[in-house]
Amino acid sequence: MTALTGPQVSTFTAFRATLRRDLLIALKRRNDLLNPLMFFLIVVSLFPLGVSSDPQELTRIAAGTVWVSALLASMLSLDNLYRADYEDGSLEQLLLSPQPLYFLVLAKNIAHWLVSGLPVVLLAPLLAYMLYLPADAYWTLMLTLLLGTPVLSLLGSIGVALTVGLGSRGLILAVIVLPLTVPVLIIGAKAVADVSLGLTLGMHYSLLGALLALSLSLAPLASAAALKISVN
Amino acid sequence: MHPLLRGQALFCERDDRVLFSGLDFELKAGDLMQVQGSNGSGKTTLLRILCGLNASYEGELFWRGVPIEEDHEAFLASLLYLGHRVGVNKILTARENLRWSCALHSPVSDAEIEAALRRVGLTGYADVTCRNMSAGQQQRVSLARLLLSPATLWVLDEPFTTLDVHGVRMLEGLLADHVEAGGAVLVTTHHALSVPCTLRRLSLDKRGVAAA
Numbered sequence: 001m002t003a004l005t006g007p008q009v010s011t012f013t014a015f016r017a018t019l020r021r022d023l024l025i026a027l028k029r030r031n032d033l034l035n036p037l038m039f040f041l042i043v044v045s046l047f048p049l050g051v052s053s054d055p056q057e058l059t060r061i062a063a064g065t066v067w068v069s070a071l072l073a074s075m076l077s078l079d080n081l082y083r084a085d086y087e088d089g090s091l092e093q094l095l096l097s098p099q100p101l102y103f104l105v106l107a108k109n110i111a112h113w114l115v116s117g118l119p120v121v122l123l124a125p126l127l128a129y130m131l132y133l134p135a136d137a138y139w140t141l142m143l144t145l146l147l148g149t150p151v152l153s154l155l156g157s158i159g160v161a162l163t164v165g166l167g168s169r170g171l172i173l174a175v176i177v178l179p180l181t182v183p184v185l186i187i188g189a190k191a192v193a194d195v196s197l198g199l200t201l202g203m204h205y206s207l208l209g210a211l212l213a214l215s216l217s218l219a220p221l222a223s224a225a226a227l228k229i230s231v232n
Numbered sequence: 233m234h235p236l237l238r239g240q241a242l243f244c245e246r247d248d249r250v251l252f253s254g255l256d257f258e259l260k261a262g263d264l265m266q267v268q269g270s271n272g273s274g275k276t277t278l279l280r281i282l283c284g285l286n287a288s289y290e291g292e293l294f295w296r297g298v299p300i301e302e303d304h305e306a307f308l309a310s311l312l313y314l315g316h317r318v319g320v321n322k323i324l325t326a327r328e329n330l331r332w333s334c335a336l337h338s339p340v341s342d343a344e345i346e347a348a349l350r351r352v353g354l355t356g357y358a359d360v361t362c363r364n365m366s367a368g369q370q371q372r373v374s375l376a377r378l379l380l381s382p383a384t385l386w387v388l389d390e391p392f393t394t395l396d397v398h399g400v401r402m403l404e405g406l407l408a409d410h411v412e413a414g415g416a417v418l419v420t421t422h423h424a425l426s427v428p429c430t431l432r433r434l435s436l437d438k439r440g441v442a443a444a
Contacts, residue, residue, distance in 0.1 A: 099336065
């Protein structure tokens with residue numbers, strides 16, 4: 001029997017434990033880990049087959065193609081974020097933690113990004129090469145994806161949190177999340193297209209950075225509130 | 233001295249059906265209270281309301297005399313809730329599950345986890361994936377949290393359902409130990425509890441708290 005008044009754990013310990021747990025689950029479920037990445041790879045490689053194999057044509061659509069595919073791959077992996085926890089009751093345990101929910105939700109979102117967003121960022125140059133993206137745009141592509149994909153995870157988390165209690169979700173998740181993520185897509189793809197034309201990019205980066213800062217500070221709060229509604 | 237948990241004039245309605253209204257109860261340190269009622273009488277709903285998982289109710293809840301929403305963190309720090317869904321991830325091992333769910337409250341060492349698993353009858357199961365366990369064993373993994381948690385108030389929703397005879401006896405022992413140590417337990421079950429301490433009953437069918 002433990003003492004009835006134990007020392008209170010710091011928020012950081014709970015944050016770290018949640019991050020570690022979600023990464024562990026992702027590692028143990030390799031399918032969930034690989035599916036979004038394979039999807040990303042397949043969608044991008046279909047474009048040269050479906051549109052045209054002309055290098056000039058592909059150069060023109062490269063930025064948009066990679067960005068749209070990254071967005072769809074991120075959507076595909078969102079469902080893993082809370083579904084299993086909702087079904088096995090872990091989500092209730094998370095909500096009943098005395099620690100601020102903001103940090104616990106943030107930990108889950110970071111884990112989701114590390115598993116689904118980061119691989120996409122790392123794989124992007126390979127696909128850009130396949131689509132004849134000019135070499136000087138590689139870094140821009142990676143940097144915009146690096147700033148943009150965390151925003152996709154954070155915003156997507158709100159949508160999943162809202163719909164996790166619904167029996168049949170179908171397209172509703174996409175309907176909620178896609179409109180929110182459109183600005184990221186526009187700025188990200190535009191930045192890569194602009195750098196291919198030799199334009200300066202300061203504004204694009206600041207806008208993406210601002211979106212990231214905004215969603216880092218606000219999205220987990222919205223997700224936490226949505227989760228509370230979903231378990232009600 | 234305030235009671236640990238006090239509910240006042242609780243009212244809850246679901247799908248135009250009143251589950252309970254004007255429900256008053258007090259839970260003091262050292263109390264073991266069994267919530268009774270037929271299927272669908274709102275036992276689970278009541279427990280979820282008390283924990284703050286369900287917000288669609290009317291009435292007042294007090295934790296140590298203070299309205300619960302005023303100091304929700306203090307309340308959560310003293311609460312351990314085990315629901316219908318046991319909160320055990322099937323992909324993780326028993327040890328990984330417990331390490332996380334305890335870290336949400338207060339972190340525990342590996343030795344403590346193994347000792348707790350031993351006491352709930354899962355010796356040697358610390359590193360077994362929970363998918364490979366029976367429902368009763370998974371239930372026991374979640375019950376190990378009772379031994380690892382410093383919480384004063386235990387809220388347990390049907391903790392006996394999948395347990396075998398030994399498991400039932402073990403859990404009854406844990407409940408008795410906890411109230412003896414000054415904790416409080418609120419439990420729903422259709423199983424006839426046999427405990428050495430006083431058992432109070434809160435019936436949702438015909439209202440009122442009775443001592444057995």
